[in-house]
Structure formats: C-alpha cells, structure tokens
Amino acid sequence: MSSNHKKIEPRRLKGFQDYMPDVMEIRSGFQAAIRLQAKLAGFREIGTPALEFAETLLGQGSDESDKQVYRFEDQGGRKVALRFDLTIPFARFVAENQGVLVFPFKRLQIGDVWRGENTQKGRYREFCQCDLDIIGVDSANADVEVLSCIYRILCGFDLGGFTMRLGNRVLLSALLVKAFPGIDGAGETAALIALDKIDKIGGEAVAQLLAKIHCATLDSAKSLLVCVQAKDSSGGTDTAVLESYLSGNESGLAELQRMKTILAIMSAVAASAIGGKVRLDMSIARGLAYYTGVVYETTLDGLPGFGSISSGGRYNNLVERFVNRSLPGVGGSIGLDRLLAGLDELGKLGAVKSDMVFIAVATEDALESAASLAGVLRAAGVACDIGMTPGKVGNQFKHADRLGCQLVVTLGTSEVQTDTYNLKNMKTGVEARGLPRLGILEQLKSENN
C-alpha cells in the first residue's frame, strides 16, 4: 500500500468503458424513463444473474456468437459463462419459475451483457440492454404491446427522428417457398442471410446470391426482390404486392393479415406519439435463428450507417430448450449504450446543467451550522454541496464554480451568531443579504425562475 511499491498501471480492458457523471446522469435517466413507460404498459421488471451455467447460454446463436461468450470454470469447477444477451437467460428464468409466473407474463429487464467481439465505434464488450417481452401467448396484440411500448420509450428521448422497420419471418418463408418451390432449410437460411444484405450491397448483388440457392434461378430471385422491394406511398413494403405474390398460400396470407393489424395499430400509435416512423420492410430478416414471426429493427434518421438501436421479434420456441411446454414469446431490446453512442455522434450529449447550491464554510466554528443548513436544503429537495475544509473561502468559491454551482451561501462566525445568511449569484454578482434560514429556500425559488 505504501507509495514505494511498484505501481499498477490504471487501465481498463479494451472494449470496456468508464461512465463519467454527465453520461451516467443521462444513462440513469433513460433507465428510469424506460422503467416508467414499461410499468404504465403493465410490464414488470425482473432480474437474472450475470453468470449462468455455460450450457444454458451456448448453442443458441451461431458458432461465431458462441466464440464471443466469456466463459470459464468457477472455483467449484462448474463451467459458467457471462450472459451475452438477456433473452436466453429469460427463457431459463421462465422455464425455472413457470410455476409462480402468471402467463401471459410481460417482462422488463435492464442489465449489462458481455460479448468478446471486435470493438469498434459504438460497439463495446460490455453494454446495457433494456428488454421488453411478453411470454405465454402468440397474438398480434402481444406483438403490438411490445412494439408500441418500445416506440413510446424511444419517443421520450430526443433522438431527432427514428424509424422502426418491421419484417416477418413467416411471411419471408412463405415468399421464399413461392419464389423457389422446393427450397429446403439450408436454402432458406442462405436466403435470409442474403436478404439481410440488401441495404449494404444492393438488390442486384442480393439477386446473384439468391440465384445460387438450390431451386432458385436468377429470374425467380429477381422477381422475389421486386416483390420485397416494392414500396407503397408510405415508403414501406407494398402489402398489395405481397398479397398478390402470395396468392394461394393460405398461411402466408393469414400472417400478412396479422401484419396488417400490427401495422394499423402501430401507425395509430405513431400518429399519437410523434417522434418516429413505423414501416413494413420485408428485407428485415435479423440474424438470430430463433425468430418465428414479426421481427424489427430501429435506426436513427440522423445516422443512417450507425446500425440498429433497438431490435427483436417473435420467438415461439425458446423455452422448449428447457421444458416440454409451449410458451411463445415476443420481445424487443433497446441497446442503451448504442443509443448513447448514437446521441454522442449526433452531438446531443451535452453537459448536464447544475442547479446545485454551494455552502462555503468560512470558519471552523461554522461547520455544524453549515451541515445543518445543508440538511435543511436537501430535505426540501434542493441539491447542495458544501465546503469540505473550513477556511479559505476563495478556494471553495473556485470549487463551486468548477462544479457549475451559481448560487453560494457563505457561513462564518457572524452568520452562525445572527442566524441570517447571504445568498450570492456568482453569475450576476447579485447578493441577497440577511436572509433567515428558511428565507434561503424562498430566495432560491425566485433565483431559479
């Protein structure tokens, strides 16, 4: 512990962040806003451990994503892993606690997740996810309840416009079967991966990829892309084109009807709570294998290349990994740290303005009185800081200024004796003098108006 010891270099692991106070205030504020909106919509918050048995977490995404999982043997020789998302742990939670949960169960979970992936701007190895899910029912309204709550949450933040693009795995499969009769599972996976690249590589290149799939031709691939990329006047995928393309495929048409219901309600939500757009976009496929219905991604209008800040979809079979019970689910995740990185890039993460009062302590004998005044102000809901070491008022004023405090009360022997105080506005230089203790609170109200 002595200063002669060899120093340890103070450094973080690559891809891991310290959160400074201004950012943390916004981050905690966002979390509080998410909790409030989720509660208003009947979602209930749960928590699960950061560490799980490795077998619980692994084998759900690709080999690629398994490689990113932080895993090790604990002191008891158990193979454990840090969660890489909140969805798989939630499936474990539901399976383990199914006896006490009331289904359909609407869940909120806010927590950090860890992925040992390559770091890049806005991508970290530790980041916070905020997940909303409804489990135990497969219905359009469950889909809507998740999507609309996330939409409303995002409207509450000053994002400068966002777009929620909805796709649908069942519809996409129906389109693929229509386009490439006889397509198998491997072909479907390859097609989803190809379609997911439309934004990046363009329709022409995707058609070339699709044409390589068993049962596909360049012509059938191109006609599928015409259908998927046909837009209506809102800028979303044209459902009339989808309907005629799917003609005769009853299950596909039924899922299209469900998507129309979802879109109608979400359009009404978007009309009543302005801040974002909602669109059907059949090119949204999502990487993860477990989706079985609606999927969505959300992008910031001001940062087209930044990637998704919120995504998710319906997963009807996740709990079946653990138990013989069908518990269909739908969920969405807000990437809080991605969102903050996006806001930073948009120049929307400024310093938080302080309205804190500073109590300078001029003399040792004023310390108790100053502490008592701080207690009175704080109990009245006024944030205040206080000089740590009595004396040297000039230093305390400088410190108050660096903290962003505009209003300063100085306590010395005479203030303690008279029980009256002066409140100085450091910006205007104006000083309210001879205030009684509670008069400070009155004066603060007028200063802050």
Place this chain on the structure above:
Amino acid sequence: MSSNHKKIEPRRLKGFQDYMPDVMEIRSGFQAAIRLQAKLAGFREIGTPALEFAETLLGQGSDESDKQVYRFEDQGGRKVALRFDLTIPFARFVAENQGVLVFPFKRLQIGDVWRGENTQKGRYREFCQCDLDIIGVDSANADVEVLSCIYRILCGFDLGGFTMRLGNRVLLSALLVKAFPGIDGAGETAALIALDKIDKIGGEAVAQLLAKIHCATLDSAKSLLVCVQAKDSSGGTDTAVLESYLSGNESGLAELQRMKTILAIMSAVAASAIGGKVRLDMSIARGLAYYTGVVYETTLDGLPGFGSISSGGRYNNLVERFVNRSLPGVGGSIGLDRLLAGLDELGKLGAVKSDMVFIAVATEDALESAASLAGVLRAAGVACDIGMTPGKVGNQFKHADRLGCQLVVTLGTSEVQTDTYNLKNMKTGVEARGLPRLGILEQLKSENN
C-alpha cells in the same frame, strides 16, 4: 430448437438469484431513492466495468478474499477478474481519470459485485452494492458528508430502526500504542482482529487474545478493554475516558477531537431525520487493511445477529497503488441485497399493490380501439394492461384478477360504435356505465380516492 432435442435443465448457479417482480420493484425503488438522495447531497453517479485486469483487483484484501474472486483468461489471453467490490475499481477509475475529475470528487456508484464465497442466508455470490465516496480531501466534513448521506438514505426505507456504529483506526492505533508500548505492525493487526470479536466472544476472551501479543500483558489488555468498552449515557464509547487514556498522545487526541466533531454533526442529523441511531463504538475495527481513519458499520435493530447492511470508512492511500499522488478518500457502501434479505426476514417485503387498469377486448374489431384507449390512459400516467387475444372475456377477467387489477374496461363492437365505455370495479362489483373516453380518466381518479 425442436422440442425433441434433449432438454437442458433450467437452473441457476448456487448463490445466484432470480429477482421476481415484487422484489425487483422494491429493489429498483430503493436504487432510485439512493440516486435521489445522493444527487441532493452533490454526489455524482459513475459506472465502471464488471471485468477488470486481474492485477487491478487482486492483492487488496487477504489471500482469503483473493480466493473468492472470479478470474479467468479472456479470448485475448488477458488475465481478467470480475469485481468483488466497487472500491478498488473506483481507485483505478480515479487514477485513470484524474485529469478530468474535479477534486474533491463526490461519487455514487450502484452495481453488482461477485464473490465466490460460501453461501448462507442473506449472503449471495452476486449482489448489488451502492457506494458513496468523497475522494481528494481528508477532513471531518468529508467523513460527515458520506455518513450523513447514507444515514438519510437508510431513514427513507422502512427498516424499523438501525444503528450506525462509528469507530476509528487512528484512534484505535493510538490506544494500542498507549496500552502496549512498543507494539509492532503485526501486533496491531492481531489486536484489530481480536477487538473485532468483542460482540461475538466477549471482552474476557478478547483480553486473553490481546495478552498474547508482543508487548502486551493481561493487565494492560484488560485496562484497554475497560477503556474501549466504557459507555456514556448515549450508549456509545465514553469519549471522556478515551481522552484521559490518551493523555499525552497528541495525534491521538487530535483524532479524538475530529471524531467528536463528526459525532456532534451526526447526532444533529439523527435528531432531524429520525430512523436510526449513531454511536461511537471503539470496538469497530473492520476487516479490510486499507482503512486509515473513521470506520463504520450499520445493523438493523430488529435483527441483531444479521450483520452489517452498510459499512465503510476512510482510506487515504488506495489510489497510490496506481499513481504517485495523494488522493485521500472516505466511503460507505449499502449492501442492497443484504438489506432486502433483512427486510424479508423482518417480514417487511409484502406484495406490491397494483392500481393497474385492465382493458378486456371482447371482439376482434375492437382491438385497434382498445389499443388506442390503452395509449390514452398510459399517456395520462395510468398503468394499464390489455387482453392479448380478443374474445373470451371471462378468461381476460380471470387474468386481470390474477394480476391484481381491480378496474376493468371491456371493449366490444358496441363500445367502438358508440365510443362510450363501462368501467367495472371487480372488488365492489360497481360499474360506471356510458363513460366517454376521457370520462374514464375522471372516473379512475374517484375510484382511486
């Protein structure tokens, strides 16, 4: 993913908890209350990673505590570890960010920590700590600012009385030097460990332990214990006895003067914000080696054997592990999960009462209208849930009941056509009929009064 696959047993790691909604609501509420009180007192929240380089974390407590640290090699071959407290990462944070922090820096941090220790009731391998610290100054008022903020936070919870016992390492060393002239570092450590056991094994047994220390005799040990255990009328250690015992030891007497200042202000705080007691208790030594001044522990009055729910103290040399700069600090930690376990044991963790409204959807054609009504209620700050699948209103009523919703609105074809609604109180059976949309909000106000 198919249901024919071998099932994975859904299970948590030993010592790790799932947080169910009722507990989580209290837990998140406590965290919000801590954030508010900390902000009012000028503390600013930061965040640090869960994972740190192992060398940053290890070697700070005992070998015993190092053994409890979860550590492993990451994908890049780095030796990493999960944080076991928030104090050592904070020292790293301060050292790494000293160029941008304004000192004295008042810090709040709320986060999970991990210890692979033996599990027992109220002790987990993953638990949440809420830490308040002031770094960059060594003064009585800094000590008070941490202690008083934690005291006020604890008063805000319904703990049924708590006691904050303050000790002091400098004072204790001065007493030991007086009692056992010539005592060395090893002797002092042994003495601190022995004194920490007074509550468990009693003064007589502690005297026997102390007498074994180099330079000590049974007589000098007994006279030290008389001094340490002398109580004044408040039930705290008698400072007059300490003063006469320390006669001639100037640094010891100066530290006693500082403790008197701290105690005087904390007594005033305790008098103005009732909920707990504050006492000097010279037998509080605290296990960790890094403390260099005031130390404290807090116990629930209703659970004498439960252990500490909040503890901490002054540590003047922690940052020196990393940099050649003196940044003295003082801090306290609230063990949120310990606190919740204590409240559970006290029978104070009841179910959270719901005032949520339920919207039952009788017919498919009422779904859009029901979703719109839900949006209106939520935008007005009324929590509401909605039937997931139109039809079967009886099932939806049962679900509303299981959720604890007393008030139900049912929407069917006729409600949509007339745009008027009935609000039924399921407990009283009374139904307000023919309400216009906004009339529901009015009616809710009267139902909730």
